[in-house]
Amino acid sequence: MALTTHIGNVKVMLVREILQPVxxxxxxxxxxxxxxxxxxxxxxxxxxxxxxxxxxxxHALVLESQGQTIMVDTCIGNRPIEMIPEMGHLGNGFLDELAAAGYEPEDIDIVLCTHLHFDHVGWNTILVDGEWVPTFPNARYLFGRTEYEYWDSGAEGAAITFGDAVRPVLEAGLADLVDSDHAVTDEIHLEPSPGHTPGHVSVRISSAGEEAVITGDLVHHPVQFTAPEWVMTADDDPPRASATRVEFRDRYADSGILIFGTHFAGPSCGHLSHTDGRWVFTAKL
Incomplete structure (x- = not known):
């Protein structure tokens, strides 16, 4: 499934891997x-x-900005997921959806991971002759330096595919470790949003007077705009994650900015408002 919108001159296309009830x-x-x-x-x-x-x-979000084709997060991939077996061995459906949206792996110039949990790095690599190799051969992969060093040090958590979906990219010479406010293009830059993981980032888009932000996993479901204190099971630092959600909510509510939820269903994007004491996320159809 692919959904397309534009933020000024930036094209944003959602390419979905799976949608499931939880x-x-x-x-x-x-x-x-x-x-x-x-x-x-x-x-x-x-x-x-x-x-x-x-x-x-x-899902992944594919951005086209100033001649660069940028993939934000790369889903689960076709691999075993021991902690959640039902999410493993998904086949190549995502690559088929990507092709249907008009992109081959060779077309991707930049792969940007908001953090390194297994469901955001999966298609970083594919298995070829028993070895995990980068899926997007012409891309530079951008990993947050803080994020990479945290998981590379042996930290435990949901980055369970770090060894086959992240480290091989660095070993292949295709990865850059970047700061949490890194500018990807003049229209796209990172915003630090720690808590879910130590080096978690969101992605801000500014083009031709229009604005958008991609949440990453600072929020998994729009109900957390109403209940930012709810702890998501994979949050690394729950108090900090909650504080980040409150800061995000207060910054962007009633601002007119378009919010793309990295795990939001439906069209995935919409606007946040605060009216009569209620926080409401209205999907953009």
Whole structure:
């Protein structure tokens, strides 16, 4: 599935790998169904289904900016995922979707990972003759320096494919370790948003007077704009992750900026507003 929008002169295309229902308690340590019920008017139908499950999307965003084709995050890939077996061995459907959207692996100039958890780095590499090699041979892969060094030091967490989806890219000489405010082009730069992981970044787009931001995993589901204190099961530093969500929410609500949720279902993007004491995320259709 591919969805396309434009932010000024920047083209943004969503290429989805999978969309699956997840129970609230499966995603959040301390979810409260009353919050979903109180906000069902805007959560449904894209973000909450009739059975009370949440919709979780795994997708990449392909940006075209100033002659560069940039892929933000690379989903799960075709590999075993021991901690979540049902997410393993997904086949090559994502590459088929990418081709249907008009991109071959050779067309990607930059691969940018918001962080290095397994569901954001999977298509960094493919298995060829028993070895994991970079999927996008003409690309420079951008990894946050803080993020890379944290996982490279042996930290434990959801970066369970670091050894086959991240390190081989550096060993192939295709990776650059960058600062958390790195400018990718004149229209695209990184914003630090730590907490989910130590070096987590979001991606800001500014072009021809229009603005957008790609969240990464600072927020997994728009309900967290209402409940930023909810701990996501993979948050590395929950208090810091919550503080980052509050800062993001306060910065971008009612600003008119288009927010792309890295795991949001439906069109994945929309606007955040704060009216009469309610935080509402309205999907852009």
């Amino acid at each position: 129970s609230p308690e499966g995603m959040y340590v301390d979810s409260d169904m009353a919050v979903f019920e109180d906000n069902a008017d805007w959560l449904m139908p894209h973000f909450l289904d009739d059975s009370g499950d949440l919709a979780l999307s795994i």
